[in-house]
Amino acid sequence: MLFTSDLSAIKSSTLLLSLVSPKNLFFLALVHGGVFLLRPSRVPHSLQLDRLCRMASQILYFAVKTLKESGHENVYEAVEKPLQLAQTAAVLEILHGLVGLVRSPVSATLPQIGSRLFLTWGILYSFPEVQSHFLVASLVISWSITEIIRYSFFGLKEALGFAPSWHLWLRYSSFLVLYPTGITSEVGLIYLALPHIKTSEMYSVRMPNTLNFSFDFFYATLLVLAIYVPGSPHMYRYMLGQRRRALSKSKRE
Template identity: 80%
Template sequence: MAGFLSVLKRIYLTLYNWTVFTGWAQVLYFAVKTLKESGHEHVYSAVERPLQLAQTAAVMEILHGLIGLVRSPVSATLPQIGSRLYVTWGILWSFPETQTHVLVSSLVISWSITEIIRYSFFGLKEAFGSAPSWLLWLRYSTFLLLYPSGITSEVGLIYTALPFIKNSEKYCIRMPNKWNFSFDYFYAAIIALGIYVPGSPHMYQYMLGQRKKALSKSKKE
């Protein structure tokens, strides 16, 4: 029974990783194609659907960690996925004024290259038990550039959205109301920006540690 469940887990994770890989490959293809042919102003409209689907599918990784399907700690997975979902839905989708910004291009290209490498790496590991050493190196090295460019784009887009958030009062809850509760999305966005200040260096240090561990282990093998 345990052997059957192990095989079932590997089949599921293989399908999951390659499905999401396909989504991110579409994002990168449409982003580069549109950037070349039409300019950065049209990148978001070209990648919106695959971007939303691929990024939202990452929610499953939190569940995978919670139920022990993968070894990745939820404490590391949750903030990264949470911030990306916030930018995808809470900024870009919610405030169309941000969609033509040049940072959208750097955002989706940084995200998609990172995820294409990551999902193909795990897809191969689940399917065949291992991945090529060059893909391992890419998995734990490209973030050195792509993480800063992605984070800079995220922060820049949230900052760009602030005046639109404030003027629209979207998602705000004003008193008086039956819940006796108020919520201002503008200040929530400012808090989100504030979280990036300690959060980004912490995550970068965590990934540097993971890189050192993975590459040293690879050399020993």
């Protein structure tokens, strides 16, 4: 549920985002998401998690509101800039893992954040043809709910030293539904973008050129799709193992 303070934050963030152009968004996301990394002695980690949770709540609020009022065709337009900001800021999670600020292994964080960045910038932003598909709504909602649960859980643990048992169960059980819906949406949107990637030749580099280098974004995207085949079951099994360990530990305590 969004409280009055959350709605005020959403309105302020929306005004800020409306003034930001795409070329400046990456820098803004790193600043917005990386305050704790730059000044760890002055900004508690719990505030960082609270900020990320609010960003995810903002995206979910806009997505559900738009879905209800005007349909899935307009969801992307409603969440575009906050989605880009939130997903780009998530790059800091990798840096946090590298410097030991969080316990999550980089090997698990990197594929997740990498795929989300690819979908956010390489597919949704780059190919407007897929922006009105209903899979965008399921993607955004799956991502947002996952992040709200995760960030609020770790935020409580940072601030209070513990989290309620129901929150623990939700943190390590919600993926049973949200991971399949999210992955299905990701794969579906990449697949839908393939014809547009091929005909537009966007991001492809053809020879001859001064660097004597060629790159085909279409085949790179096919490679990404291929990685989903072994990668998705592997991540799902990894999260099942995490769930088993976390819930077993909770019962012992």
